[in-house]
Amino acid sequence: MVVVIGFEGSANKIGVGIIQDGVVLSNPRRTYITPPGQGFLPRDTAKHHQGCVLQVLKEALDQAKLNPNDIDAVAYTKGPGMGAPLVSTALVARTVAQLWNKPIIGVNHCIGHIEMGRLITGSDNPTVLYVSGGNTQVIAYSQRRYRIFGETIDIAVGNCLDRFARVLKLSNDPSPGYNIEQMAKKGTKYFELPYTVKGMDVSFSGLLSYIEERVPQILKKGEYSPEDLCFSLQETVFAMLVEITERAMAHCGSQEVLIVGGVGCNERLQEMMGKMAEERGATLFATDMRFCIDNGAMIAQAGWEMFKSGQITPLEETWCTQRYRTDEVEVTWR
Known part of the structure; x- marks a missing residue:
């Protein structure tokens, strides 16, 4: 013991x-x-x-x-x-x-x-998407190392969400990402954003600059609401993450995907990843905020x-x- x-x-x-x-x-x-x-x-x-x-x-x-x-x-x-x-x-x-x-x-x-994700979910040898305020990586275990198959080449996805929350002056309680997630549930109109996947890597800084610069005029015109912008940002960045995770799964022949890190408790990300896993006949593992x-x-x-x-x-x-x-x-x- x-x-x-x-x-x-x-x-x-x-x-x-x-x-x-x-x-x-x-x-x-x-x-x-x-x-x-x-x-x-x-x-x-x-x-x-x-x-x-x-x-x-x-x-x-x-x-x-x-x-x-x-x-x-x-x-x-x-x-x-x-x-x-x-x-x-x-x-x-x-x-x-x-x-x-x-x-x-x-x-x-x-x-x-x-290791916490593996313990709580019982997943054996998953392809891991690790997404948080400071890190964004797609990881798989091989030969006594956790190998990084793809990652962000600039800022982490959580940092991207946090910084956008600051532009909209959203509360940091309990977290900016959580408040974006709740607003995104009410969004209906998709505002097209840059989609930047480079091989197995992703980039969020250009996308963030693009939406930050346009927020004042978008909201002024009234075509899109803050909820629509939260919805659009989530849909775009999560689609990028699902794409590189699926590619890593295909490369590894993996039938398990595990999402870990603070952004990993986002229900929309879990839903999108779950659909991809289902189409591949694979299993999604994820945990809650605890x-x-x-x-x-x-x-x-x-x-x-x-x-x-x-x-x-x-x-x-x-x-x-x-x-x-x-x-x-x-x-x-x-």
């Missing part, structure tokens, strides 16, 4: 989760929410995390009904992510590991999402896998990196 506690703080969520042999014992988190029209800055986000991480840690232990003696290892997000939040979270994990005298494991954030959005349990789960396979991070190597590629990690547990 192995119990691992995980600390996640790579962006605007601070989460602490505890996993015991594939069972989520606790997974509390807090979100740093900024006023409408504003993004979150690294320094302010780190201050938020520092202000509530000990309370979240206490909640995680209380909900799991455990004390430090019951924990076998401490896992934390090594990267990728925003520098200041990553460092402030790693500092807490390092301190806890030394105070409790436990081994520590640095986890790749993307692999945390994949596990799609950044959380501590996903870091604990990846840490659990690493710990069981003998991977431990020496204390002097428990640094963070904003750029940490998914395919840099040797997957010793599969």
